[in-house]
Amino acid sequence: MTAKAENAALPIEGARILIVGGASLVGSATAELLLQQGAGEVTILDNFYQGSREAIHHIEGNPRLKVVQGDVMRLPQLLAASKGVDGILHLAAVMSITMDRDPWVGLDVNIRGAQNVIEAAWIGGVKKLVFASSNAVYGYGPGIVGELMETTPFHSTDAPPAAILYGASKIIGEQLCRDAHRKFGLNYVVVRYSTVYGERQHYRAANALYIIETHDRVRAGQRPQVIGDGSETKHFVHVSDVARANVAAFASSATDIAVNISGPKPTTTLEIVQLVTELAGKSLAPEHVAPDPGKVRLTSGGAWRIDHAKAAKAIGWRPQVDMREGIRRLIAWREAAERKQVAG
Amino acid sequence: MTAKAENAALPIEGARILIVGGASLVGSATAELLLQQGAGEVTILDNFYQGSREAIHHIEGNPRLKVVQGDVMRLPQLLAASKGVDGILHLAAVMSITMDRDPWVGLDVNIRGAQNVIEAAWIGGVKKLVFASSNAVYGYGPGIVGELMETTPFHSTDAPPAAILYGASKIIGEQLCRDAHRKFGLNYVVVRYSTVYGERQHYRAANALYIIETHDRVRAGQRPQVIGDGSETKHFVHVSDVARANVAAFASSATDIAVNISGPKPTTTLEIVQLVTELAGKSLAPEHVAPDPGKVRLTSGGAWRIDHAKAAKAIGWRPQVDMREGIRRLIAWREAAERKQVAG
Numbered sequence: 001m002t003a004k005a006e007n008a009a010l011p012i013e014g015a016r017i018l019i020v021g022g023a024s025l026v027g028s029a030t031a032e033l034l035l036q037q038g039a040g041e042v043t044i045l046d047n048f049y050q051g052s053r054e055a056i057h058h059i060e061g062n063p064r065l066k067v068v069q070g071d072v073m074r075l076p077q078l079l080a081a082s083k084g085v086d087g088i089l090h091l092a093a094v095m096s097i098t099m100d101r102d103p104w105v106g107l108d109v110n111i112r113g114a115q116n117v118i119e120a121a122w123i124g125g126v127k128k129l130v131f132a133s134s135n136a137v138y139g140y141g142p143g144i145v146g147e148l149m150e151t152t153p154f155h156s157t158d159a160p161p162a163a164i165l166y167g168a169s170k171i172i173g174e175q176l177c178r179d180a181h182r183k184f185g186l187n188y189v190v191v192r193y194s195t196v197y198g199e200r201q202h203y204r205a206a207n208a209l210y211i212i213e214t215h216d217r218v219r220a221g222q223r224p225q226v227i228g229d230g231s232e233t234k235h236f237v238h239v240s241d242v243a244r245a246n247v248a249a250f251a252s253s254a255t256d257i258a259v260n261i262s263g264p265k266p267t268t269t270l271e272i273v274q275l276v277t278e279l280a281g282k283s284l285a286p287e288h289v290a291p292d293p294g295k296v297r298l299t300s301g302g303a304w305r306i307d308h309a310k311a312a313k314a315i316g317w318r319p320q321v322d323m324r325e326g327i328r329r330l331i332a333w334r335e336a337a338e339r340k341q342v343a344g
Numbered sequence: 345m346t347a348k349a350e351n352a353a354l355p356i357e358g359a360r361i362l363i364v365g366g367a368s369l370v371g372s373a374t375a376e377l378l379l380q381q382g383a384g385e386v387t388i389l390d391n392f393y394q395g396s397r398e399a400i401h402h403i404e405g406n407p408r409l410k411v412v413q414g415d416v417m418r419l420p421q422l423l424a425a426s427k428g429v430d431g432i433l434h435l436a437a438v439m440s441i442t443m444d445r446d447p448w449v450g451l452d453v454n455i456r457g458a459q460n461v462i463e464a465a466w467i468g469g470v471k472k473l474v475f476a477s478s479n480a481v482y483g484y485g486p487g488i489v490g491e492l493m494e495t496t497p498f499h500s501t502d503a504p505p506a507a508i509l510y511g512a513s514k515i516i517g518e519q520l521c522r523d524a525h526r527k528f529g530l531n532y533v534v535v536r537y538s539t540v541y542g543e544r545q546h547y548r549a550a551n552a553l554y555i556i557e558t559h560d561r562v563r564a565g566q567r568p569q570v571i572g573d574g575s576e577t578k579h580f581v582h583v584s585d586v587a588r589a590n591v592a593a594f595a596s597s598a599t600d601i602a603v604n605i606s607g608p609k610p611t612t613t614l615e616i617v618q619l620v621t622e623l624a625g626k627s628l629a630p631e632h633v634a635p636d637p638g639k640v641r642l643t644s645g646g647a648w649r650i651d652h653a654k655a656a657k658a659i660g661w662r663p664q665v666d667m668r669e670g671i672r673r674l675i676a677w678r679e680a681a682e683r684k685q686v687a688g
Binding site: 153157161165172175179182 | 447448451455459483487495497498499500501505506508509512513515516519520522523526
């Protein structure tokens, strides 16, 4: 192991970590895990445009948690929040649905936001940056088949503009990290999440939406909807596995690398719908419908799988939660949250 | 032919065309051709950051030419310049060498610049936008082999960050055009230039630099340098062919399309060096050198060719100038320019 590689490890015990865009599905789960693993201080910075207080309610009592209202577009706020920080997890981003509605805001947040975070990390002498990317860097459409490795190119033919804009903005964010590593020696790990789902799930990601939309329908006694024949591939990853990957990215000696973070195995939309229906305790036959052309739907051409062998090797991470367990947890959380609302 | 397709044709005779970033290699050649073909008014907008007065000196006397100092980052200046205009050619962009030096400026100009031009085109009711893109949307590195078609994905593994940033910024620009077409009906043609060379050649494009650097050496009596064995593929296109492609993109009924604009056939670095040496009237044997790791060099893995059959079909364009003729013209222009300088 080289000296440089050793320096790139950031042990969690006692570490001060800033999570940019942290009042979110992934941010709250990662903050919770960092606190459990003995982080000295976890600061969540969020502008609460997409993030919410509810997403971090379960950890807000922790004395080692700090919540700062701030915006990734405001460099001075990032500089203030990153003072004395050992590591930054950069999550703040606009996804395909918001990108479709407003590409100006989306590209600003995803690109200028990444530049600001990198700048703050460098100025603040931060030891390691973990940059949240996406399997969107492989693109969409009929070109996506087989094993998607970290070297797979970006396919965009016939994909919706917003999806390509999102993927390209993540490619740019990754390259800005690489550029900062080369020019200033910034240590970083890019974690390319596949579709994240789980407790505190939001309504903003085109793919993950599938699970909660289906759950909403079957709970209301409506037949679940499957687009086309339901054979389309989806590859989800449970939020708890993503949180573990973020923590592993800090703790490992890896630097200047991008790794896929995906669940145990891919599934199909039909399987998802059947699983959600079963775990919701319903016996409703799925209804096959045509895709809604007005919606940003990310269609996949054939069978594919997002390989995560590189993450196992580089940061010692493997997914633990399969779809059945993950959907069970998501449904249990939604039902508990609603009982609490009714009781309150 | 549909009504929509007919509307997308912008006949050059009498048309008012704005060229954004026009005081340049491609801009000046296109302006000259538009004026020759009877355009009613050609406005060149440039901030003269990279563009120069020398680049447009040869057409400045024309009463139908207007030159405006303005910046693609300043929407009000674009709005003013695009008032009453029928077509916009958007050329203003930062290429890989400048992108390497300053990614903040590069991404701003290439992405916010494209957004501003599209906004101005839409607000001004412009009939057609021709957006200058690049074969950089196919990326670089070992993934680049065989025929590069308009559907080829973006390869980035092992490519320099600045080259990927440049390519991704062009992908984003193209998709912003597609998005505006879908949302507001903006007619556009994306022209993906391969490496442009020719009269009024500048020193900013990593690939095109090869020709003039070689010419500089052999004129000084130094042996020309070839990187490695010289078998690397390059696919150039002469600036006069690019100008014809831009004009054809306006005049044709094509819209919502991207086409490759490349020269008759690819070549190798060794062939380029031999051709430049021969046409400069020298007999110097090339010297094989190792690549300079500090320079943004865009290496190609194997033999490839940028297919331009789609441009022939969609906008009725085919390249006319081969490498021998193009280099002959470039050398003749450099020598004439220097004679003029000496005489002046």
